[in-house]
Amino acid sequence: MEVYHWEAKTKAGEKKTGDMEGENTGEVSSALRKRGLTAIKVKKLVTKKPLFGSPKITDLEVVVFTRQLATMVGAGLPLVTCFELSSNGAENPQVREITARVKKDIESGVSLTEALIKEPKMFDELFVNLVSAGEQSGILEAVLERLSVYKEKAAALKAKVKSAMTYPIAVISIAFIITGVLMIFVVPTFAELFKSFGAELPAPTRIVIAISEWAQANWWIVVFLIGGSLKGFFYAYKNNKKFHYQADKLSLKLPVFGMILRKSAIARFARTFGTMIAAGTPILESLDNVAKTAGNMVVEEVISNSKKSISEGRTLTEPLSESDIFPGMVVQMINIGESTGNLEVMLSKIADFYEAEVDRAVDNLTALLEPMILVILGVLIGGLVVAMYMPIFQMGGVVG
Numbered sequence: 001m002e003v004y005h006w007e008a009k010t011k012a013g014e015k016k017t018g019d020m021e022g023e024n025t026g027e028v029s030s031a032l033r034k035r036g037l038t039a040i041k042v043k044k045l046v047t048k049k050p051l052f053g054s055p056k057i058t059d060l061e062v063v064v065f066t067r068q069l070a071t072m073v074g075a076g077l078p079l080v081t082c083f084e085l086s087s088n089g090a091e092n093p094q095v096r097e098i099t100a101r102v103k104k105d106i107e108s109g110v111s112l113t114e115a116l117i118k119e120p121k122m123f124d125e126l127f128v129n130l131v132s133a134g135e136q137s138g139i140l141e142a143v144l145e146r147l148s149v150y151k152e153k154a155a156a157l158k159a160k161v162k163s164a165m166t167y168p169i170a171v172i173s174i175a176f177i178i179t180g181v182l183m184i185f186v187v188p189t190f191a192e193l194f195k196s197f198g199a200e201l202p203a204p205t206r207i208v209i210a211i212s213e214w215a216q217a218n219w220w221i222v223v224f225l226i227g228g229s230l231k232g233f234f235y236a237y238k239n240n241k242k243f244h245y246q247a248d249k250l251s252l253k254l255p256v257f258g259m260i261l262r263k264s265a266i267a268r269f270a271r272t273f274g275t276m277i278a279a280g281t282p283i284l285e286s287l288d289n290v291a292k293t294a295g296n297m298v299v300e301e302v303i304s305n306s307k308k309s310i311s312e313g314r315t316l317t318e319p320l321s322e323s324d325i326f327p328g329m330v331v332q333m334i335n336i337g338e339s340t341g342n343l344e345v346m347l348s349k350i351a352d353f354y355e356a357e358v359d360r361a362v363d364n365l366t367a368l369l370e371p372m373i374l375v376i377l378g379v380l381i382g383g384l385v386v387a388m389y390m391p392i393f394q395m396g397g398v399v400g
Helices: 027-034 059-074 078-087 093-107 112-117 125-137 140-195 203-239 241-251 257-278 282-294 297-311 315-322 328-340 343-399
Strands: 004-009 015-022 038-044
Touching: 004 027, 004 328, 015 027, 015 112, 027 038, 027 257, 059 078, 059 093, 059 140, 078 093, 093 112, 125 140, 125 257, 125 282, 140 203, 140 257, 203 241, 203 343, 241 257, 241 297, 257 282, 257 297, 257 343, 282 297, 297 315, 315 328, 328 343
Parallel strands: none
Antiparallel strands: 004 015, 004 038
16 A cells, blocks of 8 residues: 545535545545545655654554543543644654644644544544544544444454464574574584594485585575565565465465464454444445455455445345355354344454454464474474484494
8 A cells, every 4th residue: 555645625626635545546536536525636655764764653552542532532622632642642753743743733623534634654544434434423432432442453353363473483484593503503513523433424414414515505595595585475465466366365275374364354354344334334435444454355355246236236245155255154144234234233243253263263273383383393403413413323332
């Protein structure tokens, strides 16, 4: 997602400006039309990065800010005061600057929604749309409370999934580094020692020494291949939609990890959709935002098909049931919610259930991976140690 600076006119001819995240200028123009604005100019915003970078705004900081804002608005404080207090208490310079700019805009007579639209680094489209719905319906306090709960749940879910992915990668990376150090620095010392033995070395020892000699001469090839592959993958994932789609599709089919990603996608879908409906956002507009926050192109496609289904006069559940993403139980609960007018309640129950499922799945994965990783490390590093000591054991046996 890029940041675009836009200029637009209201129906009354009043000129407005701001910044917005989007895939391209067409998407930004479309989003402006939904807000009753006619785009005059949309230009990609290019910002100079500081030499040492600046601290990013984390999910936790957005969660804390949203909770504080909901509490202060609930206590009856004016919005100007709320943002002034938030700016004064923020440790992150970016959060401090953004909240100060929002305060200044509100003081100049701009609505909260219009002020937030200008700050896409901190307030995403979902945040802005929910606040807009709250302002228009006069229930800003209730919407902010729901938004704070949503942000907390979404951040917790994201952290769970991230920990599930990070743990095995971190351990395997450490094992790889340790093995590399042994091969390049330790094994050569043993190899020099074994040359003085004058006897034929055991096959495992010869294999390890051969690998070590190759690694010393060609370590840069390994580093280049791994680094190049990772960089190429992430570049293609970010810039090639077909590759991105296939990678997302494959990720959902991975053993264990795929199940966690699928359950987290369902939980995110239900939590986001339920929050937007509760705020009074129309279903079709809600599905637009839900699709953008899906986190997986396959899930995004299913949600987009659902929007198309509703616009053609069909039900929400038809495309969901035709996909391989949403289980029958989820489809049935959504169908009951549609039929009874309690869709928000059903979506909340689905989100609670699948967030708990993700928690259990991550805990089970950790319990499953720990012994497997210990075995792999034991075989890998233990095998190297044994291979290096075999000649010494043989000499001991001959001497004995």
